[in-house]
Structures are given as C-alpha cells and as structure tokens.
Amino acid sequence: MSKTISPLAPKSYPALPAIEGVRIATAEAGIRYKNRTDVLYVSLARDTAVAGVFTRSKCPSAPVDWCRKNLGKNGARALVVNSGNANAFTGKKGIEAVKLTADFAAKAAGCRASQVFIASTGVIGEPLDAARFKGVLESCEKKAKPLAWVDAAKAIMTTDTFPKVATRTANIGGIPVTINGVAKGAGMIAPDMATMLSFIFTDAPIAAPVLQALLKKGADKSFNCVTIDSDTSTSDTLLFFATGAAAKRGAPAITLPSDRRLKEFRQELEGLLSDLAQQVARDGEGARKFVTVKITGAKGAISAKRIAMAVANSPLVKTAVAGEDANWGRVVMAVGKAGEPADRDKLAIWFGDIRVAAKGARDPAYDEAKTTAYMRGSDIIIRVDLGLGRGEATVWTCDLTKEYVEINGDYRS
Amino acid sequence: MSKTISPLAPKSYPALPAIEGVRIATAEAGIRYKNRTDVLYVSLARDTAVAGVFTRSKCPSAPVDWCRKNLGKNGARALVVNSGNANAFTGKKGIEAVKLTADFAAKAAGCRASQVFIASTGVIGEPLDAARFKGVLESCEKKAKPLAWVDAAKAIMTTDTFPKVATRTANIGGIPVTINGVAKGAGMIAPDMATMLSFIFTDAPIAAPVLQALLKKGADKSFNCVTIDSDTSTSDTLLFFATGAAAKRGAPAITLPSDRRLKEFRQELEGLLSDLAQQVARDGEGARKFVTVKITGAKGAISAKRIAMAVANSPLVKTAVAGEDANWGRVVMAVGKAGEPADRDKLAIWFGDIRVAAKGARDPAYDEAKTTAYMRGSDIIIRVDLGLGRGEATVWTCDLTKEYVEINGDYRS
Numbered sequence: 074m075s076k077t078i079s080p081l082a083p084k085s086y087p088a089l090p091a092i093e094g095v096r097i098a099t100a101e102a103g104i105r106y107k108n109r110t111d112v113l114y115v116s117l118a119r120d121t122a123v124a125g126v127f128t129r130s131k132c133p134s135a136p137v138d139w140c141r142k143n144l145g146k147n148g149a150r151a152l153v154v155n156s157g158n159a160n161a162f163t164g165k166k167g168i169e170a171v172k173l174t175a176d177f178a179a180k181a182a183g184c185r186a187s188q189v190f191i192a193s194t195g196v197i198g199e200p201l202d203a204a205r206f207k208g209v210l211e212s213c214e215k216k217a218k219p220l221a222w223v224d225a226a227k228a229i230m231t232t233d234t235f236p237k238v239a240t241r242t243a244n245i246g247g248i249p250v251t252i253n254g255v256a257k258g259a260g261m262i263a264p265d266m267a268t269m270l271s272f273i274f275t276d277a278p279i280a281a282p283v284l285q286a287l288l289k290k291g292a293d294k295s296f297n298c299v300t301i302d303s304d305t306s307t308s309d310t311l312l313f314f315a316t317g318a319a320a321k322r323g324a325p326a327i328t329l330p331s332d333r334r335l336k337e338f339r340q341e342l343e344g345l346l347s348d349l350a351q352q353v354a355r356d357g358e359g360a361r362k363f364v365t366v367k368i369t370g371a372k373g374a375i376s377a378k379r380i381a382m383a384v385a386n387s388p389l390v391k392t393a394v395a396g397e398d399a400n401w402g403r404v405v406m407a408v409g410k411a412g413e414p415a416d417r418d419k420l421a422i423w424f425g426d427i428r429v430a431a432k433g434a435r436d437p438a439y440d441e442a443k444t445t446a447y448m449r450g451s452d453i454i455i456r457v458d459l460g461l462g463r464g465e466a467t468v469w470t471c472d473l474t475k476e477y478v479e480i481n482g483d484y485r486s
Numbered sequence: 487m488s489k490t491i492s493p494l495a496p497k498s499y500p501a502l503p504a505i506e507g508v509r510i511a512t513a514e515a516g517i518r519y520k521n522r523t524d525v526l527y528v529s530l531a532r533d534t535a536v537a538g539v540f541t542r543s544k545c546p547s548a549p550v551d552w553c554r555k556n557l558g559k560n561g562a563r564a565l566v567v568n569s570g571n572a573n574a575f576t577g578k579k580g581i582e583a584v585k586l587t588a589d590f591a592a593k594a595a596g597c598r599a600s601q602v603f604i605a606s607t608g609v610i611g612e613p614l615d616a617a618r619f620k621g622v623l624e625s626c627e628k629k630a631k632p633l634a635w636v637d638a639a640k641a642i643m644t645t646d647t648f649p650k651v652a653t654r655t656a657n658i659g660g661i662p663v664t665i666n667g668v669a670k671g672a673g674m675i676a677p678d679m680a681t682m683l684s685f686i687f688t689d690a691p692i693a694a695p696v697l698q699a700l701l702k703k704g705a706d707k708s709f710n711c712v713t714i715d716s717d718t719s720t721s722d723t724l725l726f727f728a729t730g731a732a733a734k735r736g737a738p739a740i741t742l743p744s745d746r747r748l749k750e751f752r753q754e755l756e757g758l759l760s761d762l763a764q765q766v767a768r769d770g771e772g773a774r775k776f777v778t779v780k781i782t783g784a785k786g787a788i789s790a791k792r793i794a795m796a797v798a799n800s801p802l803v804k805t806a807v808a809g810e811d812a813n814w815g816r817v818v819m820a821v822g823k824a825g826e827p828a829d830r831d832k833l834a835i836w837f838g839d840i841r842v843a844a845k846g847a848r849d850p851a852y853d854e855a856k857t858t859a860y861m862r863g864s865d866i867i868i869r870v871d872l873g874l875g876r877g878e879a880t881v882w883t884c885d886l887t888k889e890y891v892e893i894n895g896d897y898r899s
Binding site for chain 2: 128129130131132133159162164165166196197198303304305306307386387388389392395396398401402403405406407409410411412415416417420433435474478479481
C-alpha cells in the first residue's frame with residue numbers, strides 16, 4: 074500500500090450492506106507485508122453459484138488454473154485471496170501451494186477443496202509458503218462477519234492507494250436484491266506485484282450459467298475497457314458469487330440468461346462493474362489524471378475498441394496528459410498506428426467539448442488558452458470521431474507520470 | 487537537440503567517404519529551431535535509382551504521401567528534409583507545402599518536381615511554411631559538397647542527442663562500392679516532434695526494383711526491429727538512393743534481386759541498417775540502457791517477433807531495466823500477454839548468460855547478486871526460449887526512465 078493516496082480517490086465510500094450467505098474475515102499471514110492484513114477469507118452459504126472471468130495470459134498463475142478447473146463443478150463455499158505473492162510461474166510448488174490452501178479452507182468451511190476459490194496477487198516467481206495459512210483460515214471462518222467489506226478491499230491491496238468497493242440494488246420479480254463488489258488494481262499490474270482482482274457478491278438466486286453470461290458481458294464493458302499500461306497480469310481474476318438467499322424472500326430463481334426479470338439486475342451489475350473498473354483507473358500507478366477515451370464513427374465496435382486502446386495505451390498521449398499539454402497530434406498518431414480503418418481527412422478530435430481538429434487539419438477555431446485550461450482538470454475526456462461508420466467504444470486510463478516510473482523502477486543501484 | 491548526450495552514444499564516429507553522384511548541403515531556415523541547421527538538401531546525379539519504405543500509419547504525413555506517389559516513376563535527383571515541423575495532419579495546406587518545396591528543389595536541381603523526395607520531422611498539425619525554403623534550396627545546390635555526412639545527420643535531428651551515421655563497403659562483381667547512411671530517431675517518436683528518418687546512399691549500379699527488394703528485406707531485420715515506446719510516427723521514412731556511378735569503374739549493373747553478385751552487398755547493407763537502427767535505440771528518449779530482446783524456440787518467426795515486441799514494449803519490463811532490477815517475472819508476464827503460443831512450463835529466461843528461470847519456475851541455481859551485477863551494465867540482453875519450435879527474432883529497445891516522461895510531459899503547469 075502506498076502512503077500517498079491518489080488525488081483521484083473517491084471523497085467517500087458507500088456503506089455496503091450485508092448479503093445473506095456471505096461472511097468476511099481478514100488476517101495477517103505475513104506473506105510479504107508487515108503490519109497489515111494480507112489474507113481475505115469469504116465464507117459462502119451452501120449452494121452458492123459462481124462465475125469467473127480470467128486473464129488471457131498464456132502464462133497464467135496457479136490460482137487462475139485452479140479456479141478455471143473448478144468453475145461449473147459444484148458451486149462455491151469459500152474464497153481465499155492473498156496479497157504479496159502471486160503464486161505465478163512457480164511450477165509444481167505453485168500447484169501444491171494452491172492445493173494446500175484449498176485443503177485448509179475446505180477443512181475450515183466444511184466443504185470440498187473444489188468448492189474453494191483462490192486468487193493471489195504479488196510477486197511473480199517466488200514460491201508461496203501456503204503453510205502460513207494453517208490455522209489462519211480456520212480462525213477466519215470462526216470470526217467472519219457480514220459487514221467487513223472495506224476490510225476485504227484493504228486486505229487484497231498491493232500498490233493500490235485506496236480500497237475499491239461498490240454496491241447496487243436491483244429488483245428481480247419485484248424483490249430487491251443486493252450486489253456488492255470489491256476490487257484491487259493499481260494498474261492492470263503493479264511494481265513487483267501484479268494483478269487486477271475483483272470479487273462480486275449477490276443474494277439473487279441466479280444459476281451459475283446465467284451468472285457466467287452476465288459476468289462475461291459485464292466484464293467486456295467494464296474491466297476489459299481499463300488499461301493502465303498495456304501490460305496484462307498473469308493473475309487477473311473476476312469472480313461473481315450468488316448465494317441465492319433472496320429466494321427465501323420470494324425472489325424467483327433465474328435459470329435462463331434471456332429471462333426478462335434480469336433487466337434491472339443486469340443494468341445495476343454493469344453499473345457496479347464500471348464503477349469498480351473506473352476506480353482501478355483512478356488508482357493507476359502514479360496517476361494524477363483520469364482519462365476517458367471515446368471513439369465514435371469507426372467502421373465497427375471492434376475497430377473502435379482497438380483504436381480506443383491504441384490511444385489509451387500510447388505513452389506519448391499519456392505523458393502529454395500528464396504534462397497538461399493538449400497535444401492532439403499524438404492522438405492522430407495513435408489513431409494512425411492502430412492499424413484499423415481511418416481516413417485522415419475525415420478525423421475530428423475533441424478534448425472535452427473543445428473540437429481541436431477536423432477534416433485532416435487543426436480546427437480553424439482552435440483556441441490554445443481555452444484548451445490548456447481544460448487540460449488542467451483532473452478528469453480528461455479525449456473523443457475521436459472517425460467519420461466512417463457507427464462503431465463506438467469507451468475506455469478508461471490514467472496519465473503516465475514520473476511516479477509510475479519511480480514506483481516500477483525500484484532504482485536499486 | 488538535447489543538451490545532455492545519451493550515455494549510450496558511440497565513442498567516435500566513422501569517417502564516411504564520398505559517394506560519387508551525391509552532394510550534401512545543410513541550412514538554417516528557422517522553421518522552429520534557432521541557431522541550428524534544420525534543412526538537409528542532397529543533390530543526386532542523373533539516373534539515380536530510389537527505393538523507399540514508409541510508416542504503416544493510417545494517418546501518414548503529406549511528405550510520406552508524396553514520396554509513395556513518386557516512387558517507381560523516374561528516379562531521384564534531390565532529397566529535401568526539414569526538422570521542426572512534420573507537415574502531418576495539415577490538410578490541403580500540407581499538400582501545397584510539399585508541392586512548393588518540390589518546385590523550389592526542382593528549380594535548383596534542374597529536374598522535375600516528381601524527382602524530388604521529401605521528408606519532414608517535428609510538430610504534428612502545425613502548417614509548414616514552405617516559403618521559407620525559397621532561395622535556401624538554390625543556395626544549397628550551389629554549395630553542396632560530397633563529404634558533409636555528419637552535417638546531414640545533424641540537420642535532421644529533433645530530440646536526438648547524437649548524429650547517427652554508418653558506412654560499409656562491398657564488392658559487386660569484384661568492384662568495391664560504398665554504402666553510406668544517416669538516421670534520426672530519439673524514439674520511434676519524439677516529444678512534440680516525431681519520426682524515424684533514415685537515408686541510405688550507394689554508388690552501386692542497382693536498378694530501382696532490386697533496390698526496393700533489398701531495402702524492404704533489410705528494413706524488416708533492422709528498423710522494424712526497433713521500438714522505443716510502441717508509438718508509430720506518422721512520418722517514418724527510409725529512402726535508399728543508388729547513383730550507379732560505380733558502373734564507370736566496372737561494377738556490373740544489377741537488374742534482378744536474385745543476382746548472386748549481390749550477396750556481399752546485401753550483407754553489408756543489412757549490417758549498416760542494423761547499425762543505424764541500434765543507434766536509434768541507443769538514443770531513445772531518456773535512455774540509459776540499450777536492451778536486446780532475443781526470442782528463440784517460438785512456433786515461428788512471426789510469433790517470435792510478436793513476443794519479442796511484447797517484451798520490448800512492456801512498460802514494466804522497461805522500468806525494471808531502468809531500475810537495474812532482474813525482474814524476470816515481468817518477462818513472463820510480457821510473454822504471456824503477447825497472445826502467441828507459449829507453454830509456461832517450457833519457458834526459459836536468461837539475462838545475459840545467466841539463466842534465471844526454466845521449466846515454469848525460477849532457476850534452482852538463481853543467484854540474485856550475480857544477476858543484479860549484470861543489470862548494472864549499460865547493454866542488457868534478455869533472452870527467452872519458448873521450447874516450442876524454431877522461430878527466432880531479435881529486437882532492440884531502451885529502458886523507460888523518468889527522463890522519458892519529463893521529455894514528453896512538458897509539464898506546463
């Protein structure tokens with residue numbers, strides 16, 4: 074955890090209500106950090122459905138392999154997350170460490186090891202000493218409480234400067250259900266330590282395949298639209314748990330993704346995921362500005378997304394934003410390098426509401442002073458219209474500052 | 487031009503000999519810089535063949551459009567390059583500025599406008615006032631001399647900290663011919679100003695289509711293997727001029743790319759292009775370390791190149807190198823995110839000759855002190871063997887330092 078809190082941190086945190094069937098505990102296992110919690114344990118009611126979306130890395134961590142293997146089996150009864158060590162690229166020892174962690178948690182929760190979901194974030198390549206969890210998880214099971222959401226968000230932080238939580242309510246068949254989520258980021262990745270992790274919980278009675286469909290679609294519109302530095306972690310994990318406890322209050326069981334009663338739930342879920350994803354960008358390593366890149370008029374949605382990512386990942390665009398420089402030439406450059414259909418002479422670019430370029434040249438009404446004033450704000454919107462079609466995309470990122478280099482450079486010499 | 491010279495600059499420059507048919511002049515046109523040359527004019531003998539390779543940007547500059555249009559027409563008689571303004575995203579005015587420049591040069595050289603090749607590097611989006619070249623190019627034609635190679639390299643610099651020149655000799659049919667080259671970089675891109683430019687000259691009598699084939703292949707193995715920050719300029723231009731003057735000394739005319747007498751020339755050309763490309767990486771913005779990324783054992787050559795670029799473009803790998811941190815976990819991450827075939831449990835990674843990881847885990851013989859000592863050097867080689875096939879690739883880059891952010895951030899506030 075960094076000592077300096079991001080200037081883009083939220084001014085206050087929402088109070089997250091309890092979700093029936095979810096109990097939370099955190100602990101200090103001393104894996105890497107001293108004097109802070111580094112283990113999150115979540116106890117889940119019987120018959121909790123689970124869905125997951127994971128890193129696309131070809132070198133995923135041992136916990137990611139474990140979660141993938143156990144999705145679609147027999148639900149979830151416990152979640153164990155540690156910070157400080159990613160248990161990635163740890164070979165056989167890494168697989169054994171995951172198995173041992175699951176065994177400890179299974180014993181504590183009274184379930185099968187395959188019902189334990191695990192995520193790890195931290196250093197890559199260091200063996201994780203799972204023996205440290207012995208006793209810790211049992212004690213967590215005993216002390217777990219329904220309202221420790223901010224504690225949960227804190228225990229999984231690495232270089233994050235603030236805990237990330239969000240909550241929503243939705244009606245399903247006239248019955249209100251709750252969705253709570255926590256996340257950590259600090260980048261898609263972090264200094265020695267890595268990973269975007271997020272865990273979402275609801276009491277809605279939604280079957281696992283439906284939950285998976287909702288999560289997949291929601292992730293594409295939220296976490297998959299965030300980039301800090303174009304580097305993808307070995308360990309990115311987004312899990313969604315549904316205890317189904319709202320069924321007792323009359324909420325209908327949802328077994329089909331096409332069920333119309335999901336309409337509001339889907340909206341609220343997507344809002345919550347976007348909220349958490351934007352918090353991740355607001356806490357990007359060294360971030361001083363939150364940047365929204367909106368592409369319109371592209372040939373199609375995929376093309377728009379690729380162009381948006383090319384702009385959002387461009388070190389030159391990001392350093393210009395850090396420097397409060399309305400350098401739209403770099404936006405042109407980034408659009409040009411994306412490899413997607415673009416016609417220089419149809420391009421238009423805005424910073425906020427100020428159109429700076431149109432029809433292949435600087436806007437005749439361009440006003441340097443007005444644009445520079447806009448760039449001094451902490452929330453910057455860069456919009457590009459390609460003038461070719463109806464493809465649109467929005468992605469979120471942050472600026473690239475000297476602090477990013479400092480955090481990740483660890484100038485040892 | 488920066489005042490601090492890159493610590494990776496060559497200790498001395500080679501003396502470039504004259505190439506018959508090539509005369510060089512530089513001038514101060516005051517386009518953006520004060521008290522330095524910003525125009526390069528090269529006069530070329532009649533019947534000079536020309537080949538070119540350009541940026542893949544979908545938003546290319548007006549000079550790039552011009553050069554593309556005139557390749558394969560009637561050879562080259564003059565080259566005009568300016569620094570300080572890229573004449574990119576300048577609309578109709580940009581096209582007019584190129585035409586006017588070509589007209590001035592054609593008048594000076596006594597040739598057609600289509601025989602004038604033009605490149606511009608500098609700010610994007612600012613109209614280029616080509617009227618400033620009036621008189622300047624005629625005076626250049628008059629004073630042009632055969633040996634002003636370093637002056638040529640200096641006139642085209644933007645944020646480069648040293649001029650980049652190289653020379654080679656090769657025999658064609660028993661007759662020695664010369665190849666000289668100049669380049670500028672400072673990144674694929676530079677602060678407000680942009681662009682990788684390189685111009686190669688030879689007296690060998692090589693027909694334009696053969697020259698084009700040689701250049702294309704050579705560029706793929708050299709300039710296309712350099713990345714500073716993954717940002718591609720709107721203006722990248724590599725031009726190759728062959729005056730053919732060596733024919734008078736008995737060198738045979740080469741009209742087919744398959745001509746075996748090209749063997750040595752091809753080797754020397756590729757060596758020269760690699761030399762210049764590596765100089766560009768050594769002068770990357772803020773660079774303190776020169777990094778070679780070698781991939782072996784990939785499924786194929788394209789796959790190897792993509793993985794090499796993923797490693798070389800990773801901000802986390804580059805900041806780790808800046809911090810002299812042997813953080814091979816980030817190399818694993820970069821391999822994993824490349825989207826190419828990779829098997830975590832077959833990967834091996836070396837820093838220099840030190841194997842740090844093998845078979846999906848840290849090397850049992852890993853020695854932190856030894857590896858850290860290696861990272862203190864100024865030339866770092868990162869090698870990854872995928873263990874899957876015979877695909878290989880090598881790319882060059884530099885580290886990512888706070889100076890990069892400073893140079894490009896232009897903290898105005």
